[in-house]
Amino acid sequence: MIEWSKNKSIKWNEKLIVHSFPEGRGVIANEDILENEILVSVPLQWLIHSKCKFSHDNIHITNNNTPRIVNLNTIIDNLDSKQRISFHLIFERLLGSNSNWFEYLEHVPSEYFTTSMFTDEEIQSMVYPIFINEAKKLKNEMMDSYKRYCIVLEKYFNLNEEMHINGVNNWSCNVKLLMDLDLFKWSCGVIKTRSYYYDRNLVTQQNSQKRLQSTTNVVEDKDDCTIVPLADLFNHSSSVDTEAKFNDRMNCYQVRTKTSFKKGDQVLISYGKHSNFTLLNFYGFVVENNSLDSITLDPKEAIPEYLFTETISNSLQLKRKYEILSQYGLSLTNGKFEVINDSQQPFTWNYLTTLRVLLLTPKELDKKKETMIFYNDESPSIENDKLLSNLLRPIIENHLSLLVDNTTPPIKKRFEIDYLLKSTKEIWEKCLNYINNL
Template sequence: MALRTVFVFIVTGPYGNMTGRRRRAGRAARTRRQKHENSLRSASLRHLSQYIRLMKFLHQRGFTSTLLQPAVFTDTGRGLQTLRAIKPGHLVISLPESCLLTTLTVLNSYLGEYIKSWKPRLSPLLVLCVFLVCERHRGEASDWFPYVDLLPASYTCPVYFGDDVMDALPACVRRRGLEQREAVQEMFSSNQDFFRSLQPVLNQSTEDVLTYEAFRWAWCSVNTRSVFMSHRPSSFLSGPDRFALAPFLDLLNHRADVQVEASFNDATRCYEIRSVCGTRRFHQAFINYGCHDNQRLLLEYGFICSDNPHSVVYVDVDLLCDVLKADRSLDQKIKFLRENNFLQNLTISSEGPSWRLLTALRLFSLPQTMYHQWKTVLLGQTLCEEKEQWIVGTAKILCQRLLRDTFTALDKISNLLQQSEQPIREQLEVVMSLRQEERCILGRCLEVLDESLKQTDELLPCQQDADAVS
């Protein structure tokens, strides 16, 4: 479940200095920056009836906003734009508690008596999902219609993907995407009795209102848009309750290099966001969901972040086993790595294989007769030059295999795009962006590994035990 547990908003403008380093830009740099800024346009959305209705709804609940307006941007789509320059440390937005959609909102609604009396207790996530479905069904009769009406009609999260799109994902994301899809299906199917109990508040049959498609939409709405806000435990609900849907605030887009402070202020009873870096007038304000790579962003939020410094490619255990299948002690080594929690986050970046991946490969380079060294290798011990060269060579093979899979996936996506219509095209385009980024990372990593091998003198084959990797 994705919650925006780390909130980082407001940049020094999308094109300002956000690294804290000052450089004297030359004429060519200034020209490039000017062209980039000129190519990115925005258009205000505040005059559209949907946004007028939303702002009126929020103002009635005590929210006033003079710093931000909804706008559409050529590079990110819908977002929020600053109306005047914001200085570092200044309050950017303060959303009253009455504007937040939480489980308390639902418990105090027409659904409250049904939820409070239901046994076993329902989860906060389920309660919010059901409320969103019912409010969308009620249309303009809903108190929350101005907000629900602006929620996306569909999402580009894997839970929405059909099998063809799912198969185009990298192995690690595909596995987690399938698990996510199964979890949503299970939540839907296991609560049919509760859904049927809500018939008295619906003007159509529950089977027509609380469909899987509607429930999936609501689940994605909560999963991709809720902010982290700890609530007091409720005797009517089961499990931790940390969800809050925040109208207007959730129009903010993610960017990896922004910083802010954000939390619920118990004194003012508002969710407040304070700028760290400040931003220039008429530039876009951003939110940061945390230090997530693009695979995580796609899985949980349904989008890819360009120029993401946290981007990596994951090495799946099945791929490791296939590349190293000649090692007769492979099963024992896999078991040893798993027992030591060393099979997660084996990654490759543009700078090369991660320390965890190289360490795992060092273990694979050892024969079973050197079992006494396995633990010390996990603690960081390096090996002889010949084995280190083997490790680099094996990492190169892994890169090549991953790159081959990436090219195959890109070809498949290209073919599917010619046959598909919206919204399948949107899903494919997000997956294609992920795969294209993966191609760049693997290509640069191969260059790093090739350079590393060139710098090593030619070595004699490593004298290995009969049980060692061949």
């Protein structure tokens, strides 16, 4: 693949070598890599995005009726941005050695293990309702996209037709493979796990989105990603700093490290600051001892209704509490209500502070005790601590109970799921320990 890239004017940093690690492929520094070095630079023509060119635009369709020519660009005009990339990936893979991306696609993994790829049994083995519901949602979104994708393609093809390309000998393919579910899932895995942010197509998205809404009644997601050949060889670390963007002056996509690496080090890039659940959903792996682990709570659960139910006796106090929250940029509707992997304070500051303000007594409001919360970062009173503990305890205990696998016998789990459940349980145990020490 590196040799292929040289023939395509892709600039791969010569200090880097591809290496096979026990957990998979990665990249090692053959010499010291300095801060701000470019790791890979890929010309525009080799990016795979919603508006890139096909190796062959026109295909000849044959069946028992009259042969005809179909222009692929006509078809993809009626697909959303991610579906267009899926179609491109599937078609180029079916082309085999006739594809301009053959040597690259030949090395792209054939299977992906994000939660949208899980079987129904694997999803149920996640036990925790927060995980199960999100995994189901992501899988349903993928399957819904597949159904809409097939509806569009079926307008142009019959399943018994064959594709040919003028001037390409000994290549033909049944059109039903363009709608093969396994190939579609593979393409979704490639997009989800290997794409980079790419904003050049966002400018022209508005008009195409209007057209899509009129034909599919579905609002398109942002046309904001691209596959960058070779740039997907790097593994992830949240502790490094990376810059990845299109260079308009050079007309290429560049991945630049803001972190230096010594000779012999694995060269890593950052996919972003993500919890293990997010990493599993979108990249198919988890990280041991992930300091960024967190669980987002439903606002209805995080803030019990009685705290903001207005009555004749509390209306003025509640109004004052809302004013305090607003003054410091806090809100009941868009707050960050999370528990996090932090032994000292396993609740986000936003969440804990919102609760403390809502739990202020009339006397504490009169004495402006909120200043202790915001200026001293302290509890306003022992009573506030007790009220906070009493509020949080049933929430914590409920989540700990939800993490127990009550199936008999327990469902066998993937390592990633098992680790995710254990680390999530540890976070909630940290929460319990925190309130016990208030």
